Amino acid sequence: MLGLGEGAAGKFVSQRTQEQVRRVTVILTALLVAIFVSIPVYVMIAIAFQPSVTTFRGGQVNLLFDSFTFDNFVLLFTETGTPRYLFNSFVVTASSTLLATALSVAAGYGLTRFEFRGKTMAARAVLFAYMFSPIVLAIPLYVIFFSLGMLDSYFALTLALTGISAPFGIWLMWQYFQTVPIALEESAWIRGASRTRTLWEVVLPVARPGTIATAIFSFSVAWNDFTMARVVMSQQEMYPITVGASLFLDRVSIGWSETMAAAVLMSLPPFAIALFLQNYLLQGFNVGGLE
C-alpha cells in the first residue's frame, strides 16, 4: 500500500502531464503578479500623460488614452518646486549611495579578513540596527543634528539615510566577502602585489555583484526616503521629491494629474536601474541567501 507521495515519479500521473501542469501554474502565477503590478503603473501613466480635463471628463476617471500631453510635466517644472526637489533628491541619493556602499565594502572586507576583539558583537549589532524602523531613529537623529546645527543640510540627510541603509549593506557585503576565496588574495600577495593593490585589482572586481547590489539597495532607500527627509529638512527648498510631491496633494491648484506626473518622474531612476542592473542585483542577493 503506497502512501501519498510514495509512488515513483510518474507512476500515477505521467511525467508529461506533471510537466504541463507545472508550466501552466507558473504562467498563471506570473500573469497574476504582472496584472497586480502593472495596473497601478498603468493608472499612473494614464493620468500623468492626459490633460486633466480629459481624465475627469463626465465625472468619471477616464483611463483609456484618447489624448496625450506633456502639459502636466510642463506645469510641474514651471509652477512648482519640482526641479529643486529633484535636484535635492539626486544630491542626497548620490552621496548616501556612495557613502553607504563605501562603508559596507570596507566593513564587509574588515569583518571577513581581520580578527579583532568584539567582532561577532559588532556584526550582531549591525544586524540588530537594521531591525529598527527608521522612525525610531528619527527623533534621536533630529536631536543630534539639531545640537550640531546641521539641520537643513544635505550632509545631515546623507548621514541619516546612510544610517538606515548601511546596516543591511554591511551585512550583505560581509556575506559576500565570505564567498571570495582568501586564496585569491594570498596568491596575489605572493606574486608581489601589496594589500591595497590586491584589494583594487582582485578583491573588488570579484566582489562587484555584491557591491552593486549594496549600491542599488542604498540607492532605493535614499531615493524613496520620506521619513528622514521630513525630520531633517524643514525648509521647503531642501525637500527631496518624495516630500515635495506629497505637498501637491494639499494644494488646490495642483491635482492628480501633476501628482501622477511627479510619480512618473520619481519612478524613472529606479526603473532604469532595475532594467540595466537586474543581473547584478540577483547575483548579489543570491549570495546573501535572499533569492
Added chain:
Amino acid sequence: MAQPIRLDDVRKEYHTAGASHVAVDDLSLEIPEGSFTTIVGPSGCGKTTTLRMIAGLETPTSGTIHFGDRDVTDVRPQDRNAAMVFQSIALYPHMTVRENIAYGLKVAGVPKAKRDAAVDEAAETLQIREQLEKMPAELSGGQQQRVALGSAFVQDPDVLLLDEPMSDLDAKLKAELRVEVQRLHKEMDATMVYVTHDQTEAMTMSDHVLLLEEGRLAQFAPPSDLFDRPVSQYVAEFIGTPSTNTLPATVEVGGDAPTIVGEQFEIPAPSDLFADRIGDSVTVGIRPQYLSPDGGDHHVRVIVDVVEQLGTEFVVHGTSVDGTHINVVDERVGDAGPDDELSVGFDGGDAFVFDKDGETICHGDVLVAARSASPSQ
C-alpha cells in the same frame, strides 16, 4: 636562483577561545636547493601550515626560516620571490587566462611585450595555447591547474610551493599533471615544495619526502629510505599501499641469542640490540609486497577475507590466526577465495622491528647479519 630552505625550531601555535593548539612542533630541517620535496602526512598534521609559513602567509610562533643565507622569517610574502599553487587553484575569475598567468609579471612592472612572450612560452610548455584568451570559468579542472602552474612558471621564483594542487582532480588527470609538474621542476631553477596527503604522489614525484606526524617531523629522507628504512612504525604504516603488516611478538631467550617470537614465527635477533630487551613486546613489520605464498624463511597463515585484483597483482586482505589484520600483494594469490587458508612467507631481511613505542629497533639487514653470525640457526 634556487635557494635551499632551512627551518630551525619552527613552531606554530593557534589560540582559539582560550585553547591553544600546536600545528607545527619545533620543526628543523634543510630542504636542499633545487630539490623536489614533498610534505606528506594525514589531515591536520601541519603540512599546509608548514608550507604557508615558508610562503610567508603565516608567521611562525617561534623559530626561523632561511632561504639560503637570508632570514625570511618576518619577510612579507610579497618580498620572498616565491610562487605558490593553491589547492583551490585560485585563478582570478575576472581576468583572461593570459592576464592570470601574467599578473605577477605585471605587478613586477615587466613591459607588456615581454609579458606576452613569457606567457606564450609557458602556454607552449603546458599545452594551453588555445586557452589563453578564454576566461578561467570556461576551462576544465585540469586546464585550470595548468594555468595555475603557468603563473608560477613565468615568475621564475626561487622557491615554488604547491599546496595539494591535484586533490580535486580525477585519477587520470592527476597522472598527467604529475608528469607536467616534474617537467616544470626540470625546466625551472627553483626549490620545489609540494604538499600532499597522497603518499603515492609523494613517493613517485619527489627526491625528498618530509613525513609529518601531528606537527612533528617523523622522517625526512629520499622516498626509497622511507620505504625501506622507516624510522618508526608510523612511517612504515603511512608509506606504501596497502599498509605495512604489523605482527605482535616478544623478545625471548633462544639458545645463545635473543629471538623474536611471534604467534607463528621465530626470528633470531642480534644480541647487541636485543639482549636487554628480553621479555619486551615488540612489533614486527612486513610489507604486503614482501609476503609470498612460497619462499621466505618465516611463515604466517592467513585466513582470506577479500581478494582484490590490481592489474597483474592481487591484494589479499585477511587475518592471521591470532586476529591480526594481514595484507598480501602477489601475482600468485588470485585463486584464493574467502575463508581459504593461505600460508605466506617472508625473509627476515625484509622485516622491520619496532619497540612498544613504535620506534624502529632495527631493519631487516641487521636481522640477516645476526643470523649469519649465529651458526646455530
